[in-house]
Amino acid sequence: MKLHEKLAVVAACLVAARLLFSFLRANSAAEPPPQGDQGAASQIAPEIRAGLITRQPTAFRLLRAPDLNPPPRPLTKRRKNAASDRFLDEPLFRLHTWHGEEWMHLAVVACGDRLEETMTMLKSVVLFSLSKIKIHIFAEDFLQPQFKKSMILKDVDSLLYVDTDVLFLRPVDDIWYFLNLFNSTQLAAMAPEHEIPRIGWYSRFARHPYYGAAGVNSGVMLMNLTRIRNQLFKNSMIPTGLRWEELLYPLYHKYKNDITWGDQDLLNIIFHYNPEYLYVFPCQWNYRPDHCMYGSNCRGAEDQGVSILHGNRGVYHDDKQPAFKVVYEAVRDFPFEENLFQALYFPLQNNFLKTVHTLCGRLPQVFLKQIEQTMRKEYEHRVIQRG
Structure with missing residues (x-):
């Protein structure tokens, strides 16, 4: 895709x-x-x-x-x-x-x-x-x-x-x-990209920040949209935080030469800076x-x-x-x-x-x-x- x-x-x-x-x-x-x-x-x-x-x-x-x-x-x-x-x-x-x-x-x-x-x-x-x-x-x-x-x-x-x-x-x-x-801060859930970080893709090849020790996979993603719409996301571009609709394109343009797996990489970058927002199943x-x-x-x-x-x-x-x-x-x-x-x-x-x-x-x-x-x-x- x-x-x-x-x-x-x-x-x-x-x-x-x-x-x-x-x-x-x-x-x-x-x-x-x-x-x-x-x-x-x-x-x-x-x-x-x-x-x-x-x-x-x-x-x-x-x-x-x-x-x-x-x-x-x-x-x-x-x-x-x-x-x-x-x-x-x-x-x-x-x-x-x-x-x-x-x-x-x-x-x-x-x-x-x-x-x-x-x-x-x-x-x-x-x-x-x-x-x-x-x-x-x-x-x-x-x-x-x-x-x-x-x-x-x-x-x-x-x-x-x-x-x-x-x-x-x-x-x-x-x-x-x-x-x-979900606890009071979590707004999305995904599964790990790999169970063993030392042989996982992100821990070996990623050229951008990613969630946790091995990253997460976006093929199955459960979301509380109400919380996402109302949340500010920390990032490496603006110290005050950005809402979701304000974040995606700037993030893409910043990392477009470093990402391999498209939206999954962007999500990993987002939750790298906001780990408290993610539930891992x-x-x-x-x-x-x-x-x-x-x-x-x-x-x-x-x-x-x-x-x-x-x-x-x-x-x-x-x-x-x-x-x-x-x-x-x-x-x-x-x-x-x-x-x-x-x-x-x-x-x-x-x-x-x-x-x-x-x-x-x-x-x-x-x-x-x-x-x-x-x-x-x-x-x-x-x-x-x-x-």
Whole structure:
């Protein structure tokens, strides 16, 4: 993805009035599909759109067809048990209200040849999520007129941004929960770029400041937009601090000859000077080839399984890391009308046997554990508890 495209979504997601680039598409899960040919971002498969509208997606055909109008789920907060990755139910207060209903917000940039990845990512959202989600898709410049007259995300309190090459292997609800763990100063959350600083990219090659000992990865970024809009950010240019919309372009022009990874480098620079604003979540919430291709270095994924799979380095589309490709193709090819266990999980298990000779595929439970747990919980909820 081009630097100006990714920098644009960072600006657009975090600023109410000043949007600095000329492309936008905001898709509401509850709104009707746009009319006419409006480019890649409008080509959301009808079955995905239908799944987003229902609280429980139609994909969960376990032993019988599910009820498409289930009774409302009680609003709960999940408190983490310190001894495990399990959550205990408590009253929830963080979901954003939209027209009287509770929503989570997800943003992604979908440009050029990223259409298939984007649709597969959305499919994983539908397959495994519980609460309603409002999708914001940022697309290309044919939407420039609409972009110029819009005030983007001005009423959104919190947002989860993901790259197109991300797959959810458990409900989005569970990463949304991390908003409840922010302290009084934290306004965003990301995972480390690497778990071992001495072999990480930033600690070896970066020519600019970065967060902590190994930097952070921006492929999965959870944000409290209300706090971001109201905060001044310390920086190396102006001692009084700058607001987000005032900071991005000066920062880019100062470091444009030193940055390699675009918006991720800019975010690392920002949080280098403002570490108290960042919550760092564990590596299994942004699991990449770097966590296994040089030997396993994400203990959380070994213990609890991958929660969010991030197939950077193009591994979904080549044969360098077949374990990642197997998961991607299983989700991409799953037909919504089929049984989830029979048409997704069992073929995935079988195909994973072909990858056990590789470094990333040698521990299948790392990739399969959360999928299995999520499907079993859904099965118990729909078939056993509700009979």
